[in-house]
Amino acid sequence: MTERIRQVISRNIWKENQVLRQILGICSALAVTNLMTNSLVMGVGLTFVTAFSSLTISLLRNLIPHRIRMIVQTLIIASYVIFVDIFIKANMPEISKSLGPYVALIITNCIIMGRAEAYAQKNPPIPSMLDGFFAGVGYTIVLLIIAFFREFLGFGTIFGYDISFASFELWTIMVMPPAAFFLIGTLIWITSNIFAPKNTKKSETGRKG
Amino acid sequence: MKGGPVYTVIFMLVISAVFTLVLSLANAYYLPRIEENELLDDRRAVLYVFELDAEGGPEEVLELFENAVVSEMLADMEIYAHLDEDEQVLAYAVPFTGAGLWGTMRGYLGITPELDRITGLVFTEHNETPGLGARIDEREYLEQFRGLEITGELAYGPAGDDRLDAITGATSTSNAVLRILNNLIDRKIAELEVVLDD
């Protein structure tokens, strides 16, 4: 059992990292990454939603009619997102303000549905929940890495704290959209080099959403 | 049975009903708290433009507000007035609404009773880009408006003795703020002046 959990962890955080290896959940990964705090909150929100919707979908996996499973999954995911939204509004009003419409966009984050389709609908509840949880953790880590560079170079801060010893001209480009694309492209380049020996011929057309 | 149209429809109905019910309960449970937060936010905003301590706990904020602020209907607006011990008006907080880059911005502009100087500016609601336009919420930006004299149009760059700086990388949002404020000063504050003169 522990070996299995270890596998789930290493697979989701590293080997099949949802953002870097599966190229999923990019929308929000790029939109919120100019500040580390926002990235962290977004990551935690997504982790929660992925874990619990995977759990729920797994519990209901034998009951959901195959034809309408997408709609049912969407319904479940949307319900958790609304719950997160209400919960943050009630208990962490400051954070809710700073995330604005992005919380709602967790619904359309492909990672959640990806985990539901690929794992939760054919596996028992607890592993599914762990799988969803660690997929979210892997996502959060990537978000934080990108946000670190963007916030550090673009604003000269880390988690909002001034880094006074590092005084340099701020890179305005880092705050703007293109930098997010460049950074994620570079990260994917680096990680796919690390994995290159294992899957040497990964043709472009072989990739699917 | 499973996969048949009847089962599908029933399943969909049941699951929709269950989730909607749970969410309605959560909403009903948290709604008072959300509304409380919103009220508190609003109170803090008003205190902030009056240069009062807006950082205290909920009770302190509400008590301070209770003691120092009254609301009045002037020139078709619900305006908050900051009173001293002798019931003399120290400043007004005028609510404003306008178009930001991504959506409606709301907030308060604090202004002296003579309507010639800004005491503070605050936003209560906006949808600007997190990390860019949303930095209009930062103290560094808002504090620039304190004590600004209203002589003509507000503008960024060296304007008289005061310097107003826009936010780097968020020019559209910064401009939207000044457009809203200039608009407010031109129209509403002018109306207010007429009402106060009577």
Add this chain to the structure above:
Amino acid sequence: MFGNGINPFVIFFASILTSNMILSNFLGMCSYISISSEYKTASGLGKSVTLVMVITNMINYLVYKFLIVPLGLEYLRYIIFIMVIAATVQVMELAMDRFLPDLHVKLGIFLPLITVNCAILGTTLFIIIRDYDFLQSVLFGLGSGLGWWLAISALAAIREKMAKNKLPKGLAGPGITFIITGIMALAFIGFSGIFTIT
């Protein structure tokens, strides 16, 4: 108010160029990256996204104004919006299967992905947040769709040209796609002087 302050045609052009859904709002990335290696397919997907976007935004706008607001169901709005989108996609899939079987063979597997295409829900949310009126909503939906189509077609065309080029190890595929997108986003910043949504 914001909703009535802007020329709908400015919204239309701005949503294609300066506020492009992909290049400046990062919405709809998943299918944008994975289905852009072939120009014809990409363009077909772009067309379907545009169509879904216009239709769903019209429906969502009406549902919001005449159902959600009057019934006070704001807290359920995300579920309702996503359900409308899912249902529209389902109906479109059936219609396409019937009338455009060739396209269906090519796009069939991607159609379910449109449901989780954040650009579509994103557009709806922007319409609600920014308080657009009906005409503005329709033109915004159309513009966003066309902008998405433009971006994915341009990317697919570049990738087709590049397919035979040698790239550094590991950069082929998604890596280079993101970097191209970054350069496209830089180029699109150049449009920013032409239209602004404020």
